[in-house]
Amino acid sequence: MLLMQLTRFTDFSLRTLIYLAIQPGDEKVSLQRICDHFNMPRNHLIRVSQRLSQLGYVNSSRGQKGGLTLARKPSEINIGQVVREMENQLEPIPCEDIACPLASRCQLEGILGAARDAFLDELGKYRLSDLTQNGESILHFLRQPAYA
């Protein structure tokens, strides 16, 4: 449980979206290729792709020629929105879980909530297309044998 560190789930989601965004054309990308590139456990990627698909970020097709493609343009995918939707716990502090006796009379929760909003608002300034401006360079790099 680290301050402001994304869950692995959200982290993989963002990397998957970036990877799909830098593909040339509408080429489908197999789960295996994504697993290999990012060294992600396959069962994690399956959960990530299911959720991204439910949320309308990717199209997913099965079978030998199946794979993932982006369902929206990179310029239409807001990074802050992705993080809000993928993270299931956005409360900064578990006041109720520990039954804190200060609860309701303490201002800490409100202040941390404001800080969380500042974090998400900052991410909300960016779209997936902002993350892949140097897509050509990334793609070239990914094709190098060491990373094949």
Next chain:
Amino acid sequence: MLLMQLTRFTDFSLRTLIYLAIQPGDEKVSLQRICDHFNMPRNHLIRVSQRLSQLGYVNSSRGQKGGLTLARKPSEINIGQVVREMENQLEPIPCEDIACPLASRCQLEGILGAARDAFLDELGKYRLSDLTQNGESILHFLRQPAYA
């Protein structure tokens, strides 16, 4: 590992500082009293108080009449600073740990770093004294039998 959730260590640190700040006078507060109030494991609180003491936020004395007191005025303790100092991991995403092939060509780390800074800057607007403005009310509440 949850997004923007403080570590338990930092969480307990902030609660301990709040609790000390609302004490009347310069009364020492025993670790046991703090443990009881917040239902904190004693070994966690020992680590928290050692670190707070190292950083100059509290004075700690041993023995039967020992305990903790604030070493600075609440108006001189910045919440953003406490969080920065208590959290030992402020990198938003472990790019190197997973040996991500996008690393150094990806802008995600920079964007998440900016979001982290926005989070900490927001916290930096507050001092401990801002969190305990209604200290009287908190103290009254803490003295009620249900929380004794």
